[in-house]
Amino acid sequence: MNIKSKLLHTGNELLQKQLTWGNSGNISARNDKENMIITASGTNMGQLSEDDFAFVHIETQEWEGTKKPSKEIPMHRAIYMNRPDANVIIHASPFWSTLIACSEQTMESKLFIESMYYLEKIEEVPYFHPGSAALGEEVGEAAKKANVLILKNHGVIVLDDSVEEAVMRLETLEFTCRMAIMAKGSGIPLSVLTDEIAEDFLANSGYKGIDKVK
Template identity: 50%
Template sequence: MPNVETVRKQLQHTGKYMMEYELAWGNSGNISARTEVDRYLITASGTFLGELDDADLIECDLAGNTYAASGRRASKETPMHRAVYESRPEINAVLHASPFYSTLVAASKLAIPTNWFIESMYYLEKVERVPYYHPGSEALGEGVREKAKLANILLLENHGVLVYDTSVQEARMALQTLEMACRMLIVSQSADIPMSGLPPETERAFIENAAYKPRRNWNF
């Protein structure tokens, strides 16, 4: 597991990346990464992801304690992040954002196709929805906890998305893949372009046998 300073730099880079590629906007969104088995860094409340200073990243533990010498408060969305880390010990990064197309889908009843391209088959293999709860509430944290073991991507209805993975880099790629798939979905429907997905057996064969990436272990 990377040390605290390495994790801090990874999160600073990721925040800038998310703003540059329109995966976040304004002061929306919060990101975190595990530093120890029971500790993680998370963005402070009200931060701008594109310009994260060291003081903008607060160290917390799974017991709910914070270790912030600057007196800053951790993001109010901490219950969501903590729920993922507690439920999934192999997860080391959690990204919460409201990208345009992904949030549009999260506020609709549309299903995200997983069989359109290689990355969608891998990163979007399992996507779940979490009903709307007020941001930052314990109820939202429990809603995420209920679905955390079923997928690595959660659509937070009328709110945004939560993406988590084994590393900051993997979570970042999953978030961008999600936004690309949602954009393709909306554009294809708007332009009345019929999409041809791969058959289920081909998708299953890719996930189980392709050397693209090792298959995810969903046996928790």
């Protein structure tokens, strides 16, 4: 399956798992070292077609395709330029994760195996208008520190070296956000693991975390 076919499938998968809705969000992948493929502006993530993608030169931002690429090019290119290990980026606004992004609550990753494994470090990015150069710059800097970014009052970004891992990372984020919000609303205190336990887990789990990429 080529990368465009994978992204087509991924858009539908995200919709089925309620990780996207309508034309919110965008996905991209490296096509080669210099170019990325990204969803077009205004496309419905769950109903993508072959024409709903554009090829964009990462450095110059010049593009080719039948439709204009997403205006979020600045933050996608910033991640690819700052993280040579990143091959796939998903920007979405699933309900529970976006609720966290629109609140003062911070997310904790040291809760259970999958949250430690797939979330590890979570960076918050302050609000900047979508598609702005300022948002791109902030996202690029945050991506140097984490594979999961919460964009305040906007949504979330996950990045990884494969489509499958990126989707799993987003699923884990949404599940963890939902758990945290429901626990708080129910008055159930969460038991957070220590930094030492989390570090030992990451060091011995075989996970290629952000610290091992540098």
